[in-house]
Amino acid sequence: MDYLTIQQENSIKREVENTIRIAQENNSxxxxxxxKFKIKYPLLRDYFQENWQKLFPGIKFNVSVNSRIDGTYMINEPVTASKEAVGE
Structure with a gap:
């Protein structure tokens, strides 16, 4: 289980880091x-609002992921949607 948890954490961390990187590259x-910055630093709210386009691309983020796998289960049949769910 520890191996799976570590793999899951690493995968999620990579996805989040890539999402942030792409957002910063596109300044979006x-x-x-x-x-979150406005809530954490309410006195700087106006400063962030006025300068966010310049600030956002240069912010360094530290992504930390803690996951837990409660259990694994054996699935004997493939998972498919019921006819009712797909409207048949």
Whole structure:
């Protein structure tokens, strides 16, 4: 289980880091990170609002992931949607 948990954590971390990197490269804060900064630093709210386009691409993020796998289960049949779910 430890191996699977570590693999899962590494995979999630890579995905989050790649998402942030792409957002910064495109200067597109589609994750709403500015809102977290405004909440954490309310006195700098106006500063962030006015300068976010310049600040966002240069911010360094430290991504930390802690995951837990509660259990693994054997699936004997492939997972498919029921006819009712797909409208048949």
């Amino acid at each position: 804060d589609h994750l709403g990170i500015i809102n």
